[in-house]
Amino acid sequence: MAQAAPRELTITIAGTSRVSKLAFTDTTFVTETSRGQDVTCWTYFFRPFAKIQYTETALRNVVAASYVKGYLDVQYLIPKGKNRHLKLRHIQGTIDSDHDQLAKDWCDALMDLAYMGVKRSKMLRVLINPHGGTGKAGSVFTHKVEPMLTAAGCTLDVTYTSYANHALEIARDLKLKYDAVVLVSGDGLIHEVLNGFAQHEQPEKAFCVPIAPIPAGSGNALSLNLLGYEEGIDPYAAALNVLKGQHMKIDLFSFTQGTRQRISFMSQTVGLMADLDVGTEHLRWMGEFRFLVGYLWGVFKRPICPIELSMKVVNDDKKQMVNELQSRKAGLSNNASFNGDDKHQSSPDMSTDEWVSFDKPILWYYAGQGPYVSRGLMQFPVSFPDDGLIDISVQGVMKRAKLIDVMEGAEEGRTYWMDSNHYFKASAYRVKPLNPRGVVVVDGEELPFEEFEVAVQPRLGTVLSPCKQGCYAADFRVCDERGSKSR
Numbered sequence: 500m501a502q503a504a505p506r507e508l509t510i511t512i513a514g515t516s517r518v519s520k521l522a523f524t525d526t527t528f529v530t531e532t533s534r535g536q537d538v539t540c541w542t543y544f545f546r547p548f549a550k551i552q553y554t555e556t557a558l559r560n561v562v563a564a565s566y567v568k569g570y571l572d573v574q575y576l577i578p579k580g581k582n583r584h585l586k587l588r589h590i591q592g593t594i595d596s597d598h599d600q601l602a603k604d605w606c607d608a609l610m611d612l613a614y615m616g617v618k619r620s621k622m623l624r625v626l627i628n629p630h631g632g633t634g635k636a637g638s639v640f641t642h643k644v645e646p647m648l649t650a651a652g653c654t655l656d657v658t659y660t661s662y663a664n665h666a667l668e669i670a671r672d673l674k675l676k677y678d679a680v681v682l683v684s685g686d687g688l689i690h691e692v693l694n695g696f697a698q699h700e701q702p703e704k705a706f707c708v709p710i711a712p713i714p715a716g717s718g719n720a721l722s723l724n725l726l727g728y729e730e731g732i733d734p735y736a737a738a739l740n741v742l743k744g745q746h747m748k749i750d751l752f753s754f755t756q757g758t759r760q761r762i763s764f765m766s767q768t769v770g771l772m773a774d775l776d777v778g779t780e781h782l783r784w785m786g787e788f789r790f791l792v793g794y795l796w797g798v799f800k801r802p803i804c805p806i807e808l809s810m811k812v813v814n815d816d817k818k819q820m821v822n823e824l825q826s827r828k829a830g831l832s833n834n835a836s837f838n839g840d841d842k843h844q845s846s847p848d849m850s851t852d853e854w855v856s857f858d859k860p861i862l863w864y865y866a867g868q869g870p871y872v873s874r875g876l877m878q879f880p881v882s883f884p885d886d887g888l889i890d891i892s893v894q895g896v897m898k899r900a901k902l903i904d905v906m907e908g909a910e911e912g913r914t915y916w917m918d919s920n921h922y923f924k925a926s927a928y929r930v931k932p933l934n935p936r937g938v939v940v941v942d943g944e945e946l947p948f949e950e951f952e953v954a955v956q957p958r959l960g961t962v963l964s965p966c967k968q969g970c971y972a973a974d975f976r977v978c979d980e981r982g983s984k985s986r
């Protein structure tokens with residue numbers, strides 16, 4: 500019977516007399532570095548008093564482990580600080596040549612476990628928008644993302660986009676050999692790549708190439724939705740998702756305006772929320788703060804949104820939507836009743852074929868998927884990635900004071916519970932402008948204010964996600980308009 504590989508190994512830190520004990524379990528990776536003397540089990544109990552540096556991290560955070568010519572090197576991520584953002588750490592040392600085989604087996608066992616169920620040494624097409632957000636995408640890539648991906652043995656094919664639609668052209672002609680397309684950008688580049696896939700000569704195959712966002716724009720909604728509120732702005736967490744993420748299918752939306760059709764992956768909006776996005780383009784240097792400035796300006800003006808909105812509504816019961824979200828999340832965490840192929844359709848209460856008009860005055864409507872549309876706004880808290888439906892949030896008219904008040908808690912989805920917020924799940928919807936002045940914003944990009952129709956393309960897109968199927972990372976815990984939280 501083959502012997503199980505060792506889970507502990509002691510190395511001498513290169514150029515010093517210090518020794519470090521490295522160990523892993525099924526879930527964690529631990530280092531204990533002493534000042535010259537041996538490490539004993541007592542150090543676990545007297546850790547705060549011992550002259551020992553102790554680190555522990557999730558096994559998933561191990562990026563690479565290698566043993567070459569007597570020299571062992573492990574690279575891993577470790578959460579630091581109040582926000583628990585990740586930092587890349589190295590531990591390097593030597594081993595007695597007598598223990599060569601032991602060290603090799605230890606590295607193999609660690610890597611097998613740390614990469615269980617995912618492909619190693621991926622071939623990646625990386626696109627970087629040097630002008631996204633505050634213009635830091637290039638340095639995010641070279642200082643944080645690239646070192647991690649190369650340490651993990653990935654092959655990178657890198658392009659810095661040099662004009663608008665460059666990413667669309669690259670995606671349109673993409674060779675289908677890549678394991679993922681990594682986008683160091685905001686949401687605009689993701690929109691371009693998906694529209695490039697739609698024009699690919701083999702669109703079905705192109706849409707199966709997963710997209711992995713690295714947050715480096717002013718809007719990073721997909722990253723927030725896949726990784727969560729804190730990790731969604733952490734380039735190391737996003738790079739780890741490139742290495743360890745699972746393929747997750749997401750619905751996409753076809754947006755048809757006249758004879759022109761395009762793909763939307765995130766949102767479409769008209770009214771105050773659209774005006775604030777487009778009206779603050781000149782404040783791009785502020786990063787996400789520009790959306791707040793735009794909102795306050797919109798509240799001051801408070802214009803009525805001049806549209807006729809009709810929808811093919813499937814569900815309009817907010818409580819039922821929350822129950823469905825909770826049971827799906829519980830199913831995932833218990834690993835019970837959840838089947839990856841299940842489409843998880845919302846229970847249709849209403850006919851999906853009938854167009855229903857919304858005829859009250861509104862300030863804006865927002866349609867899309869993924870809880871966050873920005874870091875400050877959880878607009879679709881009950882959205883699923885692959886339920887075959889689009890979430891539509893219609894905001895009725897409110898007083899200015901109330902519009903300011905609901906800013907508090909907007910990032911946790913408090914607005915969902917307001918009586919003046921009408922929430923639908925639909926299979927399609929249409930918008931007809933009632934006056935010539937206005938703007939439509941699709942995935943953060945401005946389009947002409949003309950009639951359009953949106954329909955769901957179920958499970959057309961593919962992303963890399965820490966969650967194998969079926970759920971976004973965000974937690975929706977607010978359970979009433981006052982902002983009270985469920986436990």
Ligand SMILES: Nc1ncnc2c1ncn2[C@@H]1O[C@H](COP(=O)(O)OP(=O)(O)OP(=O)(O)O)[C@@H](O)[C@H]1O
Pocket residue numbers: 628629630631632633660661662663664665683684685686687688689691715716717718719942943944
């Ligand atoms: N080199 C370039 N020069 C100018 N524009 C570019 C360049 N590369 C990409 N773009 C455009 O920049 C737009 C915004 O990109 P991105 O999403 O990365 O940044 P962002 O700051 O988050 O933008 P948004 O707020 O619109 O999401 C993209 O739609 C793309 O067309």
